[in-house]
Amino acid sequence: MQIHVVQSGQTLFSIANTYNSSIYAITEANELETPNLVVGQALVIPIVGQYYFVQPGDSLFSIARQFNMSVEALARINNLQMNTVLPVGLRLYIPPRPRRPITAFGYIEPIGGTVSPVLENAAEKNSPFLTFLAPFSYRVNRDGSLTAPPLNRFREIAENNRTNLSFVVTNLEGTTFNSELAHIVLTVQAVQNRMIDEIINTATANGFNDVHFDFEFIPQDDREAYNAFLRKVKPRLTQAGLLLSTALAPKTSSTQRGLLYEAHDYAAHGEIVDFLVLMTYEWGYSAGPPLPVSPINEVQRVLNYAITEIPANKILMGQNLYGYDWTLPFVRGESFARAISPQQAIRLAREHHVAIQYDETAQAPFFHYVDVEGKEHVVWFEDARSIQAKFNLIKQLDLLGIAYWKLGLAFPQNWLLLNDNFIITKKQT
Numbered sequence: 001m002q003i004h005v006v007q008s009g010q011t012l013f014s015i016a017n018t019y020n021s022s023i024y025a026i027t028e029a030n031e032l033e034t035p036n037l038v039v040g041q042a043l044v045i046p047i048v049g050q051y052y053f054v055q056p057g058d059s060l061f062s063i064a065r066q067f068n069m070s071v072e073a074l075a076r077i078n079n080l081q082m083n084t085v086l087p088v089g090l091r092l093y094i095p096p097r098p099r100r101p102i103t104a105f106g107y108i109e110p111i112g113g114t115v116s117p118v119l120e121n122a123a124e125k126n127s128p129f130l131t132f133l134a135p136f137s138y139r140v141n142r143d144g145s146l147t148a149p150p151l152n153r154f155r156e157i158a159e160n161n162r163t164n165l166s167f168v169v170t171n172l173e174g175t176t177f178n179s180e181l182a183h184i185v186l187t188v189q190a191v192q193n194r195m196i197d198e199i200i201n202t203a204t205a206n207g208f209n210d211v212h213f214d215f216e217f218i219p220q221d222d223r224e225a226y227n228a229f230l231r232k233v234k235p236r237l238t239q240a241g242l243l244l245s246t247a248l249a250p251k252t253s254s255t256q257r258g259l260l261y262e263a264h265d266y267a268a269h270g271e272i273v274d275f276l277v278l279m280t281y282e283w284g285y286s287a288g289p290p291l292p293v294s295p296i297n298e299v300q301r302v303l304n305y306a307i308t309e310i311p312a313n314k315i316l317m318g319q320n321l322y323g324y325d326w327t328l329p330f331v332r333g334e335s336f337a338r339a340i341s342p343q344q345a346i347r348l349a350r351e352h353h354v355a356i357q358y359d360e361t362a363q364a365p366f367f368h369y370v371d372v373e374g375k376e377h378v379v380w381f382e383d384a385r386s387i388q389a390k391f392n393l394i395k396q397l398d399l400l401g402i403a404y405w406k407l408g409l410a411f412p413q414n415w416l417l418l419n420d421n422f423i424i425t426k427k428q429t
Contacts (some may be wrong), residue, residue: 001044001045001047001049001050001416001417001422002019002021002044002047002050002051003042003043003044003045003050003384003385003388003417004019004042004043004044004045005041005042005043005358005385006037006038006040006041006042006043006152007039008039010037011035011037012026012027012032012035012120014343015045015112016024017214017405018051019045019047019051020046020359020382021032021045021046021047022047022260022293023035025045025046026043026045026046027045027383028316029045029046029411029412029413029416030043030044031046031411031412033135033343034115034217034350036072036350037350038346038354038356039351039353039355039356040115040355040356040357040358040365040367041346041356041383042356042365042383042384042385042413043350043384043413044384044412044413044416044417046416048096049093049095049096049349050093050094050125051088051091051092051093051094052091052092052094053090053091053092054064054065054086054088054089054090054091054203055088055090056058056088058083058088059086059410060074060075060080060084062085062251063092064334065099067094067097068097068109069095069185071092074092074094076103077095077287077336078092078093080130083383086204093209094117094425096420097245097420097421099420099421099422100395100422100423101404101423102399102400102401102422102423102424102425103131103132103275103316103400103402103425104129104130104131104132104401104402104403104404104418104422104425105130105132105134105166105277105316105402105403105404105426106126106127106130106132106133106134106403106404106406107133107134107168107222107399107403107404107405107406108122108123108133108134108136108406108407108408109135109136109137109149109405109406110135110149110407111151112134112149114150115151115153115154115290115409116408117207118373118408119407120152120153121127122159122407122408123153123154123157123407125201126407126415127157127158127160127161127163128163128414128424129419129424130161130163130424131163131164131401131424131425131427132163132165132166132209133154133157133158133163133164133165133166133209134165134166134168134212134289135149135151135154135168135230136165136168136170136214136406137148137149137166137168137169137172137214138168138170138202139170139171139172139173140169140171140181140195141171141186141188142181142184142191142386143191143194143228144185144190144191144192144193144194144195144198145194145195145198146169146195146198146199146202148202151206155206155207155243157312157365158207159207162372162426162427162429163427164209164210164427165206165207165210166209166210166211166212166325167199167202167203167208167209167210167211167212167242168194168206168212168244169183169195169211169212169213169214169215170197170214170215170216171215171217171218172348173276175219176217177216178217179217179218179219182215182216182217182218182219182222183218183219183222184223185229186215186218186222186226186229186280187222187225192229192232194206194362196232196233196236199211200236200237200240200242202285203240203242204240204241204242205365208242209242209243209427210242210243210244210245210246210274211233211237211242211243211245212246212247212277213230213244213245213246213247214244214246214247216247216249216260216314217259218262218263218264218346219263219303220257220259220262220263222263223262223263223265224265225304226263226264226265227265227268227269227272228315228422229246229271230246230268230269230273231272231381232236232418234272234273236333243274243275244272244273244274245275245276246269246273246275246276246277247279247318248264248266248269248278248279248310249261249264249278249279250274250278250279250281250298250299250302250318250359251264251306252302252303252305253305254266254267254309256284256422260382264327266305266306266310267421269310270310270311271316273314274309274314274317275314275316275400276314276315277316277318278306278315278316278317278318279318280299280302280303280311280317280318280319281293281294281318281319281320282294282320282326283295283298283404284337284380285324285337286294286324286336286337286338286339287332287335287336287337288332288337289326289330289332289333290324290326290328290330290337290378290380291380292364292366292380293320293322293323293324293363293364293381293382294318294319294320294363294364294382294386294390295359295361295362295363295364296362296363296386296389296390296393297362297363298362299317299390299393300393303315303317303393303397303399304397306366307397312323312397312398312399312400313398313399313400314390314400315397315399315400315405316399316400316401316402316403317393317394317399317401317402318402318403318405319387319402319404319405320382320388320404320405321338321341321342321378321382321404321405321406321407321411321414322339322340322341322342322343322381322382322406322408322409323340323341323342323343323381323382324338324339324340324379324380324381325337325338325348325377325379325406326377326378327339327371327375327377328375328376328377330377339380339409339416340381340409341383341409341410341411342381342383342409342410342411342413342414343410343411343412344410345365345367345379345381347380348367348369349369349380352369352370352371354367354368354369354379355367358385363385363386363389364380364381364386365380365383365385365386366378366379366380366381367379382411382414383413384413384414384417387411387413387417388417388421390402391417391418391421391422395421401422401425402418
C-alpha cells in the first residue's frame with residue numbers, strides 16, 4: 001500500500017501511471033467524489049507493497065534500514081548491484097511489510113435515541129476491521145439501573161463479522177459526565193450491586209463479550225473507590241464469561257492534577273482489567289483553540305508514561321476519526337469548532353481552492369480558508385500520513401492495538417492502511 005501526497009500539476013492519470021495502478025482503483029480506494037485533486041491531499045494507492053523514490057544522499061543501506069529490511073534483499077528485489085550509486089528519482093520496489101495481530105476497538109454512538117442509516121452502514125462496513133464493536137452507551141442511573149442505547153442490528157452485524165460486542169457503561173447524565181453520579185455508584189453498595197447485576201444479566205442475554213467502563217469526571221477522593229469497584233466486579237464478570245476493560249484519560253504522570261485525571265489510576269487499572277483504552281485525542285477540541293486533535297508528539301508522551309505503569313499488551317491507543325473546523329478569531333466561551341470527517345475536510349479544501357499543509361511535529365494535516373462571509377477558518381484533521389504515523393507508534397511500543405472514537409465519519413484511508421499494517425484479531429467460532 002502506497003501513500004502519495006498530491007503535488008501541483010498532478011492528475012489521477014499521472015499518479016496512476018507512476019505506481020502502475022489505475023484511475024478506477026485509486027478513486028475507489030479513496031472514495032473520491034471528483035477527479036479534481038487538492039494539492040497536499042494524501043492518497044492511498046492500492047498496490048501490493050510500495051515504491052520508494054531515491055532522494056539526495058540516499059544509499060541502499062539507508063533505504064534498507066528505513067524499511068527494516070536487509071541491503072541484500074533490497075538490491076536483489078530491484079536487480080541492483082550492492083555497490084550501485086543510486087540516481088536521484090530512481091524508483092525502488094519495497095515488498096509488503098510483515099503484519100502482526102492487533103485488537104481494534106470501535107465506539108459507535110447513536111444520537112437522539114435512534115440508529116441512523118449512516119451509522120448502521122458504518123457498523124456494517126467497518127466491523128470486518130474490528131475486534132470489538134462498542135455501542136455508546138449504557139447509562140447508569142442513580143439507583144443503579146441502566147438506560148440502554150438503541151442497538152438495532154448491531155448484534156447481527158457483529159456476529160456476521162466475527163466481531164465481539166463491548167458493553168459500554170458510563171456516568172453520563174444529559175450531555176455530560178456527572179461527578180456526583182460517579183460518587184454514588186462507586187460508594188453506595190446497594191446501587192453498585194444493582195448495577196453489576198443488571199450489567200451481567202443484560203450483557204449475557206444480548207451477546208456481549210466485554211464490559212467497558214468509561215467513568216469520567218470522578219472526584220479525586222473516589223480514586224481508591226474506583227479501584228476497589230474494579231477489583232470487586234472483575235471476578236463476577238470472569239465467572240459470567242465476560243472481559244473487563246476501561247477508558248482512561250491521557251496522563252503523562254501519576255501526579256497529574258485535574259478532574260479528568262486524578263481518579264484514573266494507571267497502575268491499578270493495568271493490574272486489574274483485561275485491556276484498556278487510553279483516550280489519546282482531543283488536544284484540539286470543539287470548545288478549545290485550534291490545535292491538532294491527536295498530535296503524535298503529545299500522544300507519544302502519554303504512551304511513554306503509560307507503558308511504565310501498564311503492560312503494553314493491555315493498551316489500546318485511542319484515535320479520533322474526525323477533525324475540527326474553527327472560525328477565527330477564536331474566543332474562549334464563545335467559539336465552538338465544527339466536527340468534520342477527513343473526507344469533508346478534503347472537500348472544503350477543494351471547494352475553497354486551498355492547499356493542504358502538513359505539520360511535521362504533530363504529524364497532522366491542516367489548512368486555512370475564507371468562507372463566503374469573509375470569515376477565516378482553520379481546519380485540523382487526519383489523513384493517511386497521520387494515521388500511518390500512529391500505526392508505526394503502535395508497532396514501536398508493541399501495544400495491544402487501537403480504539404476508534406467514533407464510527408460514522410468517513411475516513412476510507414484509515415481502514416485500508418489498518419488492514420495493510422495489521423491482522424485484526426477476530427472472535428473465535
